[in-house]
Amino acid sequence: MGNTVRRDDKEIKDPEGIREILKKGLVCHVAMVDDVKPYMVAMNYGFMDDNIYLHAAIEGRKIDILRKNPDVCFMVYTGNRLSTGPVACDDWTMKYRSVTGFGKATLIEDDKEKIPAMHIIMNQYTTKGPFEFSPGRVTQTIVIRIDITEMTGKVSGYPNE
Numbered sequence: 001m002g003n004t005v006r007r008d009d010k011e012i013k014d015p016e017g018i019r020e021i022l023k024k025g026l027v028c029h030v031a032m033v034d035d036v037k038p039y040m041v042a043m044n045y046g047f048m049d050d051n052i053y054l055h056a057a058i059e060g061r062k063i064d065i066l067r068k069n070p071d072v073c074f075m076v077y078t079g080n081r082l083s084t085g086p087v088a089c090d091d092w093t094m095k096y097r098s099v100t101g102f103g104k105a106t107l108i109e110d111d112k113e114k115i116p117a118m119h120i121i122m123n124q125y126t127t128k129g130p131f132e133f134s135p136g137r138v139t140q141t142i143v144i145r146i147d148i149t150e151m152t153g154k155v156s157g158y159p160n161e
Contacts, residue, residue, distance in 0.1 A: 011152065017153060035068075051145050093156065100151065
């Protein structure tokens with residue numbers, strides 16, 4: 001699945017457990033390399049078949065970067081909750097489940113190919129589909145598919161299932 005995390009007790013070793021986080025998340029943070037500078041954005045996404053799907057305007061900084069360099073790093077997390085207590089650093093911690101990974105971005109520009117991916121993104125947030133997409137909106141949108149090459153899962157403050 002990927003590299004291990006530094007603390008073995010926090011690593012999610014079950015690939016399905018990692019995929020469950022990706023299925024339940026709401027925001028995907030995507031990091032890219034703009035020549036020599038990092039650039040990161042938070043985006044709505046959909047996850048299916050070990051691919052992450054994102055949508056964006058057909059022009060903009062992230063699209064320009066991805067056309068030059070399709071390598072990305074991503075992170076999704078769920079269950080964020082601050083746990084507090086009387087002693088700083090001992091009793092204070094952030095609970096979460098997270099997935100960090102790497103992949104290659106492919107830009108999907110053909111309108112007919114975009115629509116199935118746009119359904120995957122919508123299905124991340126609701127089961128009320130199928131959906132209709134106006135032709136004008138589809139034309140103004142580009143879909144980014146991240147083919148995941150490696151990913152790791154981490155849990156903190158929750159039982160490691």
